[in-house]
Amino acid sequence: MVISTEQIETINANPLYQTIGMRVISAEDGRIISHLTPPENVCWPFPGQPHGGILFTQMDSTMAWAALSKAGEGTNCGTINLEIQYPSPAKGGFFTCETQVLHFTGRSCFVRGETRDKDGTLVAMGQGTFRIIKVHPIL
């Protein structure tokens, strides 16, 4: 399913995204894109660079929406595992994360993602497995 603009606005209002400076900007079926403009308090220990855990949080959550766009209304999901690699330092203060579902079984979803800086340099790449659940539906 395509997540509607209204749903995206609701998603983006959550407190975690406000804390780390994240916004979902596009939500096609199985393909979600988000932006990160990290505030200074999450840029540590390297000045101006978001902590790797903040980049992970952006990727994990963006992937989860990709999984949910496959699972549809009335569902939520939990991360079983996620592996992240950091090819380059995260410079420049603005990052775009693109995630894509590679396989969906109904109960599990296998997703990939890449995060790039303003110049297109790859700062993080990840792949994860998500479990679709029916409690606390979020869509």
Added chain:
Amino acid sequence: MVISTEQIETINANPLYQTIGMRVISAEDGRIISHLTPPENVCWPFPGQPHGGILFTQMDSTMAWAALSKAGEGTNCGTINLEIQYPSPAKGGFFTCETQVLHFTGRSCFVRGETRDKDGTLVAMGQGTFRIIKVHPIL
């Protein structure tokens, strides 16, 4: 090396740890333990449960200190990769992460970690590779 109580206090004062509710509590050579008491704004989408990215941030940073305790003064480190798995939902509002260096080559450090809730239930397990660097020394 053992990280001194004074150094630990400096570490714990950083803005990222304040944001996510994290504190290093013990720092032996190659073995670091931290606590997480996540504030409500990082507990999303499941009420009362820190986002998986917050648990990842705690683990990544706790592992990094384990690597730095091996690398010694005048160093910093960057995460090359980290794989995290989430065996159980993160309930109860208080989490302990223990990390341990398994192998240190001088330039790279291989580290493992487990995060448990108040009752000892395993909520996250991870393993990662860290690159020791000499810029922006943090110890």
Added chain:
Amino acid sequence: MVISTEQIETINANPLYQTIGMRVISAEDGRIISHLTPPENVCWPFPGQPHGGILFTQMDSTMAWAALSKAGEGTNCGTINLEIQYPSPAKGGFFTCETQVLHFTGRSCFVRGETRDKDGTLVAMGQGTFRIIKVHPIL
């Protein structure tokens, strides 16, 4: 459950283990140990060193037995994901892999493993998630 000596003999007779030179040597509940004496044809491209994929095969299969020792009779399991890291070159022609279940939910099993050479040097470390299934029972 403890896997009996008779069951271990049956396990060890399988053609894959013959091909790569692997044997399960100990199978307590949730804790399995195997040996690898790799023949020359799987030691490539570095002379005398088993390919990383052979070390992975040993670890994956040893972990699977650890999962099955928790799941019990009438089950089999499939690997959902496995992350492996290679801290040191695999020298000396003989390797011991120890695996341990960290968490078992009934349907999934979270397992860790380490492989060491004759001198105790860590050559591989892994963690994986296994799905318990009821088809093609193997115990």
Added chain:
Amino acid sequence: MVISTEQIETINANPLYQTIGMRVISAEDGRIISHLTPPENVCWPFPGQPHGGILFTQMDSTMAWAALSKAGEGTNCGTINLEIQYPSPAKGGFFTCETQVLHFTGRSCFVRGETRDKDGTLVAMGQGTFRIIKVHPIL
């Protein structure tokens, strides 16, 4: 660099590939494709399905060639870490693995891969980090 047809023939003659039924079939710069036709002795414990470790071996080695195609003549490489996920059972006896370099720093190479069966079903997805070395050059 593009790996020449002659070099590919030399690669494919190695004993490990003979043992597991693997062949590199295409080697553009940073993008390598291989085939796997696994013999019965590596199809265990599920009849007709290669062990996950054999699929891993194919992926790891195909990724390594992708890294080497970036590193150029006079080099070899070692796997630092590789994470593999198995979305579907590996059926049908013939598998194609496509790997691609996402980032190359000169000393490290970040690579992804997917393995699909005859019908295009995804049976494995991986991402790994490779260290470029100058000993035992293989190209």
